[in-house]
Amino acid sequence: MAHKSAGGSLKNLCFLAVREHFLALGTEAVVSLPTHLIKDLLPHLTICQLDEIQPALNQRGISTYSRWLAILEDLRGRDYAIKFPTEDEAKQEVLTWLFPSVLYGYRNPYIIKNLSNLNTSFLWAAAKCIQHFLCKACHINTQKVFQSLTSGPQPLLNIFEKRIRNVTITDSMDLLKETTQHSLYILHRLLDHGAATKLTVSIPNPIMLAWLLHGRGSHYVNPELKNLMDSSCVSQTSPVSEDGAGCSPGLMTRASDNQGNEIIPFKRSRLDSACLEDASGNLSFTVDSQVICQNFAHCEVNSAVPCTLGQIEALNIYQCGSDSLRILVSSLPTFFSLQSLSLHSSKFSKSNVLDLVSALKQLSDSSCGKLTDLTISFLPTTNLIEKLLDASNTVTSLHVEVRNIIEGPQILFDVLPPAESQVSAAWPVQRLTVKVHEFQSDLNFMTYVLRRSPHLTSLHLAGMRLPTGSSLSPLLTTLSEFNHSLRTLILEDMKLSNCLPEILNLLRNCKLEELRFDDCRLLETCSNKEQTLLELVTALRKVSSLRTLSLAQNRLARNVCVLAELFSGSPSSSVNHLDISSNFIKPADLLEFAKRLTTHQPPYNLSLDLRKNPANRDPDTWSAALQKLRSFTLFLSMGWKSTDMMVDHISNM
Template sequence: MPETVGLPAVVLQGILPLLNIYYLERIEQAAVKKGLSTQSIWCKLWNDVMKSKPSRFGTVTCWRKKFLEAFFHNVLRGILNVSSDERLNDQRFSPLVHSARHVSELTICNKQQGVSELTPAVLECLARSVESLKFLHLRSSDQATQRSLRLLLHRLIHHGQVKRVSLLSWPSPDINLLVLILSISAGFWQKQTSCPCTFCLKKTLNDNSQVLQEKRPEKGLLQSSSSADLSHMHSKHNVEEDMGSQSALLSLQPLNISHSVVTDCSDCSSAETLPRRVPGSTHCKKATCQKSSLPTNTVGSKAASTSRKNLISGSDIQGSIRTEPDDLYDFIFSVPSMGEGGVLNMNQGYKESAKEKPSEVSTVPLFDDLPPVEERSIISQFPDGAHRFRSVRALNLHNVPLTLSSCRFLCHLLRSWVSLERLTMAYNDLGANIFLIVEALSALSRCPGCSLSMFSMSDFTTYVPTLDLANTILTTFPSLQLLSLSYDLENHNEKETSEDIPAEFKENQLKQLEIRFPQDPLPVGSLISVLKASTLLLELSLDNATFSCTEDLKCVLHTLAEHNKALRRLSFHDMKMTDMHSEIVLLLNSSSLEEIKFSFCRLFERGTEEFLSAFVDALRKNPSVKILKLCGNRLGNDGLTALADLYNPDSLCSIHYLDVSSNCIKPEGLLHFAKKLERCGKIKLKHLSISQNLLDRDPVMAQEALQSLEGVCCVVSDNWDSAQAFADHVSVM
């Protein structure tokens, strides 16, 4: 609105509340130039229209963006009627087009409502703004919606800015929909002549203009392929003969699982090696051809055999005519040397199944044992014209159960997903399929340009000891910077032998290590080994770690003090640390920790007075600690009062965030703490959390204490009913 630029600020300030959201959004820059803020107006719109409060755990930095992003999603899903409010309704503007530019995280729910209604103009705006795609509570949809979703994904990922894809809370995944999302996220795209992509056409035209200036391949190189194949290629892609067609990859049209993936190398000698194009590289690796038995009694087995032979004949010439750097010709066609009954030894690879002869283990095809009929369409063929485009950098699969076949499909993608930097897998019900993931990551680590630096995996049950899994992953990825493993139970009953004990951890580049251990006592030697090998560690989180004796935990704390000098953030949760007083004081005196969390560790259960004095004295002399979380440690009134000495004028303490939740603190203790802080003058404490304490015992005194603290820092409290909580605790004992 250029005409508003010249208005005086006082006039503009009076106009702002009268505008609808479309003009209010357009006038934003003019208001900023006048020194005016529209944040309060957008906040009021949020309260009036959305009728919900933002989470108290998050800070809203821009109400304008927050409102318009939520507005877009509500209009898209049809749960907000813009005609019901004159502030939202204007015939001169499109609600979706106008708000799409503010959507940085696009969330698609249920049956993908509204996806089919996204116009090219809306997609154009989304392609410039969306960086994260989130799929929540997905359900099966019709073919028309899936086609629209396919184009949406292609536009936002392959020709857009999307870096992260998350699939959340999908207890019963639609296998075709899952394949669609994962395939496009990994960069695969099968062009369709019926609905061409304008961006792909532009790229093709640009590529063709460059190819015309390049030298054609030698004729003899093309004669190694069949004339029928070359005729087909020439008829469909005349120019691709000059430039080297991109590799046959994924088609999103579901076919029988037995018709693809398994490469028949029966025509090759067992010792023969063929050049294999490495994804993202112009170099070739040697891949040993292995004989693989063809699945029998399956529909279309003859066609599958022909397809596999064509793939092999193509591999003879791919090193010559397929010269694109993104060549992935054998992306899906490598056959892991294992059968479905194989078991992974974390040090030596796959053990032979008891039902298999040793000589047959390496020749079992990947899909020899077919999944149920409803899952056989998960893998697709790879016709000419399938290409690899831009792929996302982060993938999050949370509460998305993976069957054997869907897990194998994901593993095929992972094996060459070189752009993937962060992989998060949580509650996928992997079971023994975890070995497939480890094998795929091992293959990925050998790809030039591999970018994976953060890996997180959690589930209810693990089929391999947690530290053994950590050792294998770090051996595969010594440059990994973040490793997070979280399990509740272990499902392995074999007694550990000397042959199964993992080797010592080798030096790595870890900066963040997070492990939630199962209930079983952990081998302290392995834990100490990984700590000593992780000299660059900045963050360490240990949850539910159980030790055979107190000396084991003392050794861990001594190791941290001696070998992990770079550590900045330390978190211990649900661990018995009652008798670790001298070790904790040593750690505080010898480290440069900035954030310390001891939650539900029974820290002050015994020897409170002597330990409290030493604990507080160590923190008073430590200027590096900024955040201290002591929730659930039986601190009590005396402990909280002692912590007030951290802010005496002669203290070097720099703690600005203090969490003393769930510490049996009563109103009189909180009041005494508040009075001591008032006498300290201006202090560095900015945030105090006192939730789930016994403040309901005397509400009047508690209110007095809270009022005193309000002038000192920001206080987070609650209306916790301690009597009801105690009754609930007793009822479940």
């Protein structure tokens, strides 16, 4: 035993020596080691060494996925790590997630443990891989961060210009501070000189949003937007508006004043001459991106050539208050490059949404608009979906969330939806997601929306609540009659236990590739749950196009064994991904399911999601079931948590 212990220690010492002298040894020497030694060595290598050696190992048929996954688990936990099922995805997520922490000097347990290996070399390794840049504008070490990105013979910022596609801004920037120029310059290089076309803004600062949108989309600048930019020199001591850090009430009044009332700023605007004045009246710094670019002479930018404005194709705004929305609405009619727009607020007012609808209509009528994807949360009422789709003839993907929770009966719509004979022209929408948080949903309106959407290929509905005694059967009937192009159907948090005939009819005539009944209480009111599930499985087996099936959180429990019938008889189901997570499946039930599935093995390597089931009730039996499944399935099986147990206990009461 002593000899074994010593041998083990000696091997570990050798592995540590390889890590320490990796550069001197060279990649070729490490890759030439026997496969079993390489696999034992991987956990001892730094992230940079792992990144460097991966291509050569892949050529030998050796994957580094397990190591990247282990790092990701250490950083974010197992539940998060399994979202990245391939080697490259896991690696990119590790580098993307760690890069801003290392750049901005943040400390988490992983960074503290590996601090000596997370230096400039890591930043270089990550820079060649990541495509998403997180801008922390208010960081205390702004100057140091700026130097890290712009110093050296080949600055990281030059690499980012070519690689970064997505930029996220998480801090509000005070345009009156000279240090803000560093952040503005970085953003200008990425958005205007670089390849970034996706912008996410998580700041409730309308002045900063105005700077970002200034002149974007077309050469025309809306007068209101330009007034806001020209008035960016306001007193730092002026009151802050509801959602505009650094915006005085007078400034926002001026931006929205249609009568042209003159508002005198605290300092004279010098934006047209590209300069701002400090407290003594001396020219101090600029917010004009082109002049900022020219002022940083050490950077490789040809100051003789005017900077162009980059084309933003995807814009995502969080904490989008009324002032920020007003700025967006003023620029939207000429935002011709915009293809995707996502707006998120705790709740938009109806007037907010109608202003947006008007701007969308102008963009659509211009015939130059390219907007195809629209996401809004939260709408105050569901009927605004109709107005949004009527406003734009280019939107093919709409994702909305509705929040209107009021105690007692309520009227959700201004007018009732038209009768079937009066339904207007079809919308071009192909992908529709509607998540509602309402005391009661209007089923008639939703079926009206579906009748006007015959081109739907993907539908996701969640949270529809109906009065006691009502049924969602008309919804399923409408899908059968009007939405023949559906390939993906996701119904979530809805009661479908009294809709089995309509579900079966839908399955007889569909060409679905993905079907999800998540938390739909499929068996809740059934007197014979096993027979009901068998009827459903028999119908599902005949849908030859179906590849993904989810019955998560439906309280299947011991009835899970019936699902093995998917792969029995002829025709056998073509499903290759089956999600039965959170169904209170006990170890003995899973073992019986595994035995039946062994008899009727799926034709493909089945991916099976078993998470959030009570495996801890009998770990040995659960392990025995997994062992039977292992030869013909790839499964996700997470540990049981006390919170999961309580949720499932309540759901099964």
